[in-house]
Amino acid sequence: MTIEQAQLDVDNWIKTVGIRYFNELTNLGILMEEVGELSRLMVRKYGEQSFKESDKNKELSDEMADVLWVLICLANQTGVNLTDALLKNFEKKNIRDATRHLNNEKLNQ
Numbered sequence: 001m002t003i004e005q006a007q008l009d010v011d012n013w014i015k016t017v018g019i020r021y022f023n024e025l026t027n028l029g030i031l032m033e034e035v036g037e038l039s040r041l042m043v044r045k046y047g048e049q050s051f052k053e054s055d056k057n058k059e060l061s062d063e064m065a066d067v068l069w070v071l072i073c074l075a076n077q078t079g080v081n082l083t084d085a086l087l088k089n090f091e092k093k094n095i096r097d098a099t100r101h102l103n104n105e106k107l108n109q
Contacts, residue, residue, distance in 0.1 A: 003083045010072045024077050031070040038063040 001009070014021050022030065041058050044051045075082045101107055 003086065004081075006068075007072055007076055007082060010069060011076050014073065014076075021073060021077050024074065027070055027074050027077065031067065031074065034063070034066040034070055038067055 021027065037058075038060075041055060041060055041063050043049050044055055045060065072082065074080075075085075
């Protein structure tokens, strides 16, 4: 699935099954909640915190997909083509960071 197709599929799902988009600020809040859930799982899986019983059946991939879903909703609502945005972001990073990381002593240890 391409990013473009994901944007179309999410839009279709929202307009048929979901009835309509939540407003942009509600979706921003939901995005923060989903990022928090992803963070909680990452901290338990890769960090020093232990799992709580309620965290044990959570999947990292599902939490990431939840974040992506809401981000796509926000992109659709605000008229952002994520494919174009990502391509422009690569271009920006390739120009701005062409040698930045190569010259970073912290990364070359």
